[in-house]
Amino acid sequence: MRYLRVFLLFLRLSLAAEMEYRLNFLLGLLSSFLTLLGALFGLGLLYQGGYRPGGWAWEEALLVLAAFTLLQGLASTLLAPNLNKIVEHVQQGTLDFVLLKPVDPQFWLSLRAFSPWGLGDFLLGLGLLLWGGVRLGLALGDYLLFALYAALGGVMLYSLWFLLATTSIWFVKIYNVTEVLRGLLEAGRFPASAYPALYRVFFTFVVPVAFLTTVPAEAALGRGQGLWGAAGATLALFLLSRGFFRLALRSYTSASS
DSSP states (O other), rough: HHHHHHHHHHHHHHHHHHGGTTHHHHHHHHHHHHHHHHHHHHHHTTTTOOOOGGOOHHHHHHHHHHHHHHHHHHHHIIIIITTTTTTHHHHTTHHHHHHHSSHHEEEEEEEOHHHHHHHHHHHHHHHHHHHHEEEEEEEEHHHHHHHHHHHHHHHHHHHHHHHHGGGGTTTTTTSSHHHOOOOHHHGGOGGGGOOHHHHHHIIIIIOOHHHIIIHHHHTTOOOOHHHHHHHHHHHHHHHHHHHHHHHTTTOOOOOTT
């Protein structure tokens, strides 16, 4: 409960600061809408002439794009505003002050800032999910399965992002290491089976893009993977990120040493 109160305090402070520039929300929504239109246009090109990439119908591929758009919203509202600043904390020595606070440092580094300008991606992602779901005749249980797997994918994305950001403790001059991950995630706009076999292996076992976007869509369509296995893999990756962060802190010598 104490951490919940701290998170709500972070949320109020972030919203109070961001609401000074309310026009940014409309600009962010417009940017998200144009990005989604571009993604729909690119997806539509794949389906010209009756071609079904990976055996996926057009409406089914919309669910994959919806999962991708929702993850974009998560990245814009929480991950990028917080985890991208870990490099700055290490470079400027302000990580010292984070470690001295009476809260878990990973909690503070992960949830300190909230950007409402990414909420447009959430709204557009939900709209796309409902549009594709209605055309496919999905039931409430199918939407719940999609939400469950999408939540697991969100935790997995956070863990991967935090792992990369933590490496800045050793390699201080890594400025945009997390942008590499964000660039790879662009492949999640399309169903994983639409890629050649070698790419599918890479996007499944090296960078699990397929789990982040394709698996939630498959779950909603009744082709889901084992839930316990997915939850176990997500928990293992999250615990790995915490253990890796604690290991990295042993090498952190602070700004004054």
